[in-house]
Amino acid sequence: MDGWLQKRLEKYGAWMDENRIAFSSRVIPVRASLADEQWVLPTEQVLRIIKNAESIALVDCVCRRHYKRCAKPVAVCLLLDGYGEKLIEKGAGKRISYDEATAVLEVANREGLVHLSLYRPDHKLYALCSCCACCCHDLQLLMAHGQSQLVAHSDYVSATNMEACLHCGQCIERCVFGAREWVEAKMDYDAARCFGCGLCVTTCPVNAITMVMKPA
Ligand code: SF4
Ligand code: SF4
Ligand code: SF4
Numbered sequence: 453m454d455g456w457l458q459k460r461l462e463k464y465g466a467w468m469d470e471n472r473i474a475f476s477s478r479v480i481p482v483r484a485s486l487a488d489e490q491w492v493l494p495t496e497q498v499l500r501i502i503k504n505a506e507s508i509a510l511v512d513c514v515c516r517r518h519y520k521r522c523a524k525p526v527a528v529c530l531l532l533d534g535y536g537e538k539l540i541e542k543g544a545g546k547r548i549s550y551d552e553a554t555a556v557l558e559v560a561n562r563e564g565l566v567h568l569s570l571y572r573p574d575h576k577l578y579a580l581c582s583c584c585a586c587c588c589h590d591l592q593l594l595m596a597h598g599q600s601q602l603v604a605h606s607d608y609v610s611a612t613n614m615e616a617c618l619h620c621g622q623c624i625e626r627c628v629f630g631a632r633e634w635v636e637a638k639m640d641y642d643a644a645r646c647f648g649c650g651l652c653v654t655t656c657p658v659n660a661i662t663m664v665m666k667p668a
Contacts, residue, residue, distance in 0.1 A: 456518060460589045464602060470571035471583065477590045478604040480567040480580070481650035486608070486663055498567055501580055502530065502553045508520055509536030509545035510556060519587040523525060526558050528582040535578040564626050566591065566649045568603070585628040595628070606648030608663040612641050616660040623652035623661060 453461070467473045474488075480498050502508055510530040516522065521638065530553055531539055548556070560582030570579040570591060585591045593599040606619030610631075619639045624632045631645035632652060654662045 453588040457589060457592060459598070460592060460610045461488050461597075461599065468601070471570050473575060473635075475571065475604040475618075476602045477568040477570045478582075479606040479647040479662055481606050481608050481648055482561040482654055483554075484561055484650070484654045486650065498557060500556065501532070501569060501577065502550055502557075504534075505532040507533060507536055507540075508548050508550070508553050509540050510548045510552070511536070511539055511545040513581070513583075513587070518583065521586040522584050523589075524563050524565060524584045525559060528556055528565065529534060530580040532578055532580065535572075536597055540665075561651070561654055564651055564655075566628060566635075566647075566651065568582050588600075589665065591628065603647070605646075605666075606650075607665055608648040608650070609643055609646045609666050610648070610650070610652055610661050611617065611643075611664045613660045616658050618626050618658055618660075620657060622655045622657065626651040 461562055463481070464476045473607070480501070483498050509531040510527060511531050513526045513529050516524060516526050528541060536545055540547050557567070565582035565584060568581045568583050568588070569577050570581055572578050581588070583591050585595055590603050592608050594603045619637070619640060620664045621634065621639060624639060629645055629649070630642070632639060648663065650663055652665055
């Protein structure tokens with residue numbers, strides 16, 4: 453593990469030991485993956501998060517700026533309330549409206565980026581990020597370093613209508629969590645590995661995938 457990740461892990465570990473965070477980030481489904489009637493149910497929803505924010509600052513993704521491992525967009529980090537205000541004051545962030553924030557989130561969905569809500573001590577949600585598995589600190593810690601306590605699942609899990617599935621493999625490419633893979637030239641889905649990001653739903657050409665709420 454490199455020094456940058458090590459420092460993050462140590463900071464998260466201290467916060468967790470003091471019981472000041474339950475996890476450092478949580479997967480949030482992309483808006484377009486949910487039907488309207490599903491949208492109003494859980495509290496941690498992407499549009500609700502930005503609607504409830506007193507202010508939103510658009511900030512460059514520090515993880516992709518640091519690692520430079522992919523060509524995914526960098527202007528996708530949404531810092532909320534006081535955290536965003538500080539960056540706006542410093543000139544490191546740009547104040548944006550709710551509509552501009554939803555446009556940023558649509559770009560993130562098109563680009564296959566996973567929405568993560570990020571938490572600071574005392575469980576304070578401070579950012580809504582759109583992350584790639586190769587550069588994101590939390591997704592790296594989860595996927596490459598086994599730190600599964602850091603990233604919480606969303607309230608949803610995907611379900612696939614296998615009768616409609618064409619086995620085209622598009623959802624396999626979109627799923628950074630490895631919940632979808634090729635098995636004997638067919639798409640195979642393991643719900644236990646699904647984090648509920650919704651990215652497979654918005655790519656399936658025959659709408660064979662839906663998001664379902666996990667039982668309470
Ligand atoms: S958490 Fe995600 S969007 Fe935020 S800085 Fe890291 S990769 Fe970028
Ligand atoms: S299967 Fe993968 S892409 Fe689809 S919702 Fe689950 S984690 Fe996201
Ligand atoms: S994208 Fe849809 S049709 Fe293609 S393999 Fe996945 S579920 Fe099947």
